[in-house]
Every structure is written in C-alpha cells, then in structure tokens.
Amino acid sequence: MPSNPYHWIEKSLSTIHKANWYRSVKTIESIPGATIKLEGKKFINFASNDYLGLAGDPRLIEAAIQATKEFGTGSTGSRLLTGHREIHQELELEIAKLKQTETALVFSSGYLANIGVISSVVSKRDLILSDKYNHSSLKNGAILSGAEIIEYSHNNIEELTNKLEQYREKYRRSLIITDSVFSMDGDLCKLPLLLDLAEKYNSMLLVDEAHATGVFGMNGGGCVEHFNCTGKELIQIGTLSKALGSLGGYVAGSKKLIEFLRNRTPSWIYTTGLTPADTAAALTAIKIIKKEPERRLKLWQNLETLLNLLETENQQLGAKKKNLNERSPIICFPLKNAAEALIIGEKLKQAGIFAPAIRPPTVNTSRIRISLMATHETNHIQQLVAALGEVISCPVE
Ligand SMILES: Cc1ncc(COP(=O)(O)O)c(C=O)c1O
Numbered sequence: 396m397p398s399n400p401y402h403w404i405e406k407s408l409s410t411i412h413k414a415n416w417y418r419s420v421k422t423i424e425s426i427p428g429a430t431i432k433l434e435g436k437k438f439i440n441f442a443s444n445d446y447l448g449l450a451g452d453p454r455l456i457e458a459a460i461q462a463t464k465e466f467g468t469g470s471t472g473s474r475l476l477t478g479h480r481e482i483h484q485e486l487e488l489e490i491a492k493l494k495q496t497e498t499a500l501v502f503s504s505g506y507l508a509n510i511g512v513i514s515s516v517v518s519k520r521d522l523i524l525s526d527k528y529n530h531s532s533l534k535n536g537a538i539l540s541g542a543e544i545i546e547y548s549h550n551n552i553e554e555l556t557n558k559l560e561q562y563r564e565k566y567r568r569s570l571i572i573t574d575s576v577f578s579m580d581g582d583l584c585k586l587p588l589l590l591d592l593a594e595k596y597n598s599m600l601l602v603d604e605a606h607a608t609g610v611f612g613m614n615g616g617g618c619v620e621h622f623n624c625t626g627k628e629l630i631q632i633g634t635l636s637k638a639l640g641s642l643g644g645y646v647a648g649s650k651k652l653i654e655f656l657r658n659r660t661p662s663w664i665y666t667t668g669l670t671p672a673d674t675a676a677a678l679t680a681i682k683i684i685k686k687e688p689e690r691r692l693k694l695w696q697n698l699e700t701l702l703n704l705l706e707t708e709n710q711q712l713g714a715k716k717k718n719l720n721e722r723s724p725i726i727c728f729p730l731k732n733a734a735e736a737l738i739i740g741e742k743l744k745q746a747g748i749f750a751p752a753i754r755p756p757t758v759n760t761s762r763i764r765i766s767l768m769a770t771h772e773t774n775h776i777q778q779l780v781a782a783l784g785e786v787i788s789c790p791v792e
Pocket of ligand 1: 504505506507509530532574578603605606634635636642643644
C-alpha cells in the first residue's frame with residue numbers, strides 16, 4: 396500500500412497526459428469579441444459562446460458598473476436572506492417575457508440551475524430519460540436526483556419511445572431531459588416529438604436552452620420559440636452566460652413550478668444570490684435582444700456566409716462538417732483522435748484563428764468546434780475557411 400494517500404493524483408495526471416486529454420487554461424488578454432488577444436497576439440475568435448457579441452458591449456458594462464455602485468459588489472447572502480434585490484425580480488420578469496412563461500427563477504449559474512432543478516423534481520422512485528449527448532450539468536443533475544437514469548441514443552426518438560413504453564409504468568414520475576441545441580455538436584433536439592411523447596407517457600420534459608436563448612426564434616426565445624412550441628407546459632432551463640453576455644442561469648415555467656423550486660432547490664436556496672453586476676448586465680442584454688433583432692439576423696447571415704464559402708470554395712471540407720443539414724452557429728469538424736485535434740487546433744492558432752480542440756471526456760469523438768458570432772466580419776469567416784481548408788484537408792504528419 397503506498398504511504399502517501401495522495402500518491403494516486405500524480406499517476407492519474409500522467410494517464411491524462413498520455414491520452415492527450417490534459418487541459419490547461421488560456422489567458423485572454425482583451426475584452427471579449429470577434430477578435431481577442433492571447434499570448435500577446437491578436438486572434439479571430441471562433442471559440443466563444445458570446446453569440447451576439449454582448450459580453451463586451453458598453454451598455455452591459457455600464458449597467459454592471461451602475462448596479463455595483465448602487466448595490467455593491469456582492470449580494471451578501473442567499474436570495475431568501477439578504478441576497479435579493481429588485482433587479483433580480485426585474486430580470487426574472489424579463490426572462491419570463493422572453494420565454495413567454497408565467498414566471499422564471501434566476502440561479503447563480505446554468506450548471507446550478509440544471510443540477511438543482513432536475514434533482515428537485517424527481518427522486519428515488521422516479522425515472523429520467525436522458526439523451527446521450529446531454530451536457531454534463533444535466534447528467535450530474537440526474538445522478539444527484541437518485542432517480543433511475545436511462546440514456547437513449549442521441550436524438551433517437553424511436554429508442555426513447557421504446558424505453559418509455561418499457562419502463563414508464565414502473566415509476567412514479569418521469570422526466571425527459573435534453574439540450575435543445577447540443578453544445579458540442581450544434582444540432583437541435585426534436586422538440587415537437589419530445590412534447591408529444593411527454594404527453595403520451597405522462598412525463599415531464601426539461602429542455603436546456605443554454606445555446607438557444609437569444610439565438611433561436613424570431614424574438615430570441617430559443618428553440619421552444621423556433622419550433623412554435625411556446626406556451627406548452629415544460630421546464631425550460633438556460634444560462635445568462637452565453638448570448639446574454641453575463642453570468643448566471645435560469646429556469647422558466649409555471650408559477651407553481653417556480654414556487655416549488657424556491658422552497659425545495661438546494662442550489663438556489665443555499666447559495667449566494669447573483670451579483671448586482673451580473674444581474675444588471677443580463678437584464679440589459681435581454682432588453683438589447685428585444686430592441687436589436689438585427690444582431691440575431693447578422694449571426695444567421697454569418698452562418699450562411701460560412702456555409703456558402705464551404706460550398707463554393709471547399710466542398711471537400713464542407714462535407715466533413717458534422718450534421719451537414721443543421722442550421723446552427725455551432726459547427727463541428729470531427730477528427731480521428733485527440734492528438735490530431737490538438738495538432739489542428741495549434742495549426743489554426745498559427746493561422747491566427749482561435750478554435751481549440753474539443754476532446755474526450757467532453758465528447759466521445761475529438762473535433763474542432765467553431766462558434767459563430769454576430770460580430771464576426773465577412774473577412775473573419777473567409778480567413779476561417781481558408782485556414783480550415785489548409786489544416787483539415789491536408790493529412791496530419
Ligand atoms: C448545454 C449547457 N447547459 C448548461 C451549461 C452551464 O451553464 P453555465 O455556464 O451558466 O453554468 C452549459 C455551459 O457550458 C451548456 O453548454
């Protein structure tokens with residue numbers, strides 16, 4: 396037996412290195428945007444979740460400064476004690492309007508919203524049906540709940556139906572959980588079919604709109620709006636940290652659901668309320684999203700520009716794109732393995748493009764993941780396609 400109980404950490408790290416799974420932080424040295432400074436150099440940024448380019452918007456910055464001056468840096472306690480301000484309520488009202496739900500509840504992050512909500516609405520006697528490609532926060536929320544978890548193959552409605560048919564009756568409650576836009580693949584869940592199944596099998600449905608809020612739907616209401624499913628009874632989770640350019644998470648749904656969560660969800664009750672700065676920035680972002688639909692339009696135009704360039708200039712590369720027919724600002728190019736993904740990520744960096752490799756255990760198959768922003772210019776996208784063509788089409792030595 397080793398004498399040092401921490402000895403295993405070094406061994407574990409060495410295994411991570413050997414598998415090319417080792418991760419480390421990269422220091423961004425500039426304000427967020429379509430271009431960023433990294434290691435003293437400028438890069439075109441295709442790695443950000445700031446889809447509408449709001450994280451560096453002067454109006455969000457100003458709102459955060461004003462809220463900090465008025466209410467201080469920290470919210471000083473949980474929402475039920477000293478951590479609640481009027482701007483929290485204002486933000487919740489705006490989220491509910493955006494999502495067209497009765498009400499909403501703001502969490503300190505999207506991760507906390509997912510683990511808290513899932514583990515509050517189901518427990519030991521219940522069933523969770525979970526898409527295999529779901530985000531870590533949904534998966535860990537499911538584990539935390541203690542419910543029976545049955546995974547179904549990615550977006551496989553037939554398999555989900557069979558599993559519901561086979562297992563639903565054995566459990567008290569049932570909950571289907573899914574990303575609405577899959578974070579590492581960019582494809583969309585089949586929401587209308589999921590809603591039908593939920594109804595047929597008396598199951599709740601929870602969708603994570605993290606990558607859809609502000610991006611999909613005529614008004615930025617997410618995939619629920621995109622699929623014309625607004626107003627249907629379901630549990631909608633989201634984040635304030637992607638298209639809304641701030642930090643925090645939310646759940647939107649019925650008044651009864653939110654009332655229950657306020658009383659039962661540990662990751663909301665026992666944690667400090669969202670800071671005034673984050674709250675004010677998110678509130679301003681939602682107002683901008685409403686007032687400036689042209690941002691969303693520009694994002695979708697940028698996607699068309701990218702797809703057209705792939706079609707006209709490098710069909711071989713275009714054919715390598717995952718989910719060829721899907722329209723989403725998340726675009727992936729699958730690669731052989733983690734080592735190849737690392738090499739290609741590095742070569743893109745040498746070409747001035749920041750789009751790092753995504754590797755296991757985040758995903759099963761390594762890839763380069765591109766995320767588009769409304770603030771990308773045509774020449775940024777042209778440079779991306781040229782660089783991808785150079786590094787992905789050529790065999791890696
Ligand atoms: C699908 C999905 N859900 C939830 C989260 C977590 O959100 P947050 O960053 O607000 O914790 C993420 C973040 O990466 C995500 O991609």
